[in-house]
Amino acid sequence: MTHKVIKVKDNDVVGSTNDFLRNLLSSGKIQALLVPQNTPSKKVAFPVLISDPKKLHADIVAPILPASTATIVSKMTKVQPPSKPIGVVMRSCQIRALIELVKLNQASLTNIVIIGVDCPGTFPTNTYTEFPEKKTPTQFLLEAWTKKSDEAEKYFRSACRVCKDPIPTNADIILGFYGADIEKEIIVEAHSEVGKNILKELPLEDEEEGKSREKAVKELREEKAKKRAVFLKEKEGLKGIDKVSEFFDKCVNCHNCRQACPICYCKECLFDSSVFDAEAYKFLRRAEIKGLFKMPNDALLFQLGRMNHMILSCVECGLCEQACPNNIPLMDVFIPAAENAQKEFDYQPGKDTKEKIPMIVYREDEFLEVGEK
Amino acid sequence: MSEEKKDHKKEDFEPKIVGFLCNWCSYAGADLAGTSRIQYPPNVRIIRVMCSGSVDSMYILRALLEGADGVFVGGCHPGDCHYIDGNYKARRRMVLLENILGTLGLEKERVWLRWISASEGQKFADTMKEMAEAVRKLGPSPIAKHWNL
Ligand code: SF4
Ligand code: SF4
Ligand code: FES
Numbered sequence: 001m002t003h004k005v006i007k008v009k010d011n012d013v014v015g016s017t018n019d020f021l022r023n024l025l026s027s028g029k030i031q032a033l034l035v036p037q038n039t040p041s042k043k044v045a046f047p048v049l050i051s052d053p054k055k056l057h058a059d060i061v062a063p064i065l066p067a068s069t070a071t072i073v074s075k076m077t078k079v080q081p082p083s084k085p086i087g088v089v090m091r092s093c094q095i096r097a098l099i100e101l102v103k104l105n106q107a108s109l110t111n112i113v114i115i116g117v118d119c120p121g122t123f124p125t126n127t128y129t130e131f132p133e134k135k136t137p138t139q140f141l142l143e144a145w146t147k148k149s150d151e152a153e154k155y156f157r158s159a160c161r162v163c164k165d166p167i168p169t170n171a172d173i174i175l176g177f178y179g180a181d182i183e184k185e186i187i188v189e190a191h192s193e194v195g196k197n198i199l200k201e202l203p204l205e206d207e208e209e210g211k212s213r214e215k216a217v218k219e220l221r222e223e224k225a226k227k228r229a230v231f232l233k234e235k236e237g238l239k240g241i242d243k244v245s246e247f248f249d250k251c252v253n254c255h256n257c258r259q260a261c262p263i264c265y266c267k268e269c270l271f272d273s274s275v276f277d278a279e280a281y282k283f284l285r286r287a288e289i290k291g292l293f294k295m296p297n298d299a300l301l302f303q304l305g306r307m308n309h310m311i312l313s314c315v316e317c318g319l320c321e322q323a324c325p326n327n328i329p330l331m332d333v334f335i336p337a338a339e340n341a342q343k344e345f346d347y348q349p350g351k352d353t354k355e356k357i358p359m360i361v362y363r364e365d366e367f368l369e370v371g372e373k
Numbered sequence: 374m375s376e377e378k379k380d381h382k383k384e385d386f387e388p389k390i391v392g393f394l395c396n397w398c399s400y401a402g403a404d405l406a407g408t409s410r411i412q413y414p415p416n417v418r419i420i421r422v423m424c425s426g427s428v429d430s431m432y433i434l435r436a437l438l439e440g441a442d443g444v445f446v447g448g449c450h451p452g453d454c455h456y457i458d459g460n461y462k463a464r465r466r467m468v469l470l471e472n473i474l475g476t477l478g479l480e481k482e483r484v485w486l487r488w489i490s491a492s493e494g495q496k497f498a499d500t501m502k503e504m505a506e507a508v509r510k511l512g513p514s515p516i517a518k519h520w521n522l
Contacts (some may be wrong), residue, residue, distance in 0.1 A: 340476045
């Protein structure tokens, strides 16, 4: 592993990382860079594919995840991957999602250089655009960080609060804030041969003490695990049809959650298909079973069906929850469901592209009691 | 006693069970039970499928949400699937479905998977008796009375 640092000039974290990214893009090692950058209105930062280093004014700190970066990389690579490397700046949950999409043959890592960024957490898109504080979300977050205060916590999306691991894995290069004194420097690590070859060409300084990062990462992971345990405990009560149906009461079956989900990739989702179009008499017959039934129909079937189809690959990015027009706190059920199901199959989404997703493989000598009881 | 309470009286409750039976084994097993005049409870409504591996969890969920008191999936014994591994995949899917239903407290005891071959008419009848009894004990599905799903 190569350890380097970006020196932070004039206390300008974003500017200094942009110098690094511009150098990277100018080096010719990559032909373009996908990176969050504020739109001209400055109200919102979106992933932007940049080929001209002069046009790069990114903000890799911006606490927002407006759309799945993994889905974007899938779009850019699944028809034909690039012939020369493209750098993609991603948060850990999106790298995990990308790995799942590769397993599902929906994305390629050929000539994709993953630049993972430590993630302090993100705000819901609407909180970001209507940020109530006097500073920009990025300034606010950076100041909270240097003060080591948790005042940004209240703005974070619930998925981020209990994130499994904010530190990127499977990245070629990591830009690290944890363990760095970010008023002075940002850590740059190469985690692959590709990453090493790139960093070698760039004007970076050697890192003095690698130990502080290790310790900070360990502490962060422990703290997150604690928060997650509390969250899981809290949500244990959400059980039984009374509570579950009440939880989804506001669902209008719009499928926005599925649309925002990086894992749900099916071109034609069963739930959009004509399976759910039926003659009037069939609706009436269904009404007659219970005497009445709620419309739009099959909202809970959609939720449970979707869960059955994708929960083993759920990376807990919370984009589904962010997309819900009726603010249903979907993570309250998706995180416990993902936790339990992934444990059952001893499967960690996003860990390894060589691992197969559990529903396409089997062993003859497993779950022997199922089917025999 | 209110209408609703009366619904829940267990003694006179006849469970509605939806059975997805593999054409090559359990369905033939049910047929054999019939032609051999082996008695089994009429609670099960049989739907023939080509393989237990073709039963998407969606079918099971739909039946449960629409008011079935139990859902049965019958497949060929491990190693005997006519499509080689459909039943192994069905088994994994069942583990996942039960896990999710368990997390949400949604009556996973009402969903059964069993291996029953074409020659096991008696086993089919016995399993149906066993399941009808077990579901009768559980009582009517609480999901069945919810119309706001
Ligand atoms: S289900 Fe929700 S949390 Fe899970 S991967 Fe999809 S969008 Fe992310
Ligand atoms: S986005 Fe919300 S309302 Fe729309 S289908 Fe998903 S949970 Fe239901
Ligand atoms: S053919 Fe019977 S389970 Fe596959």
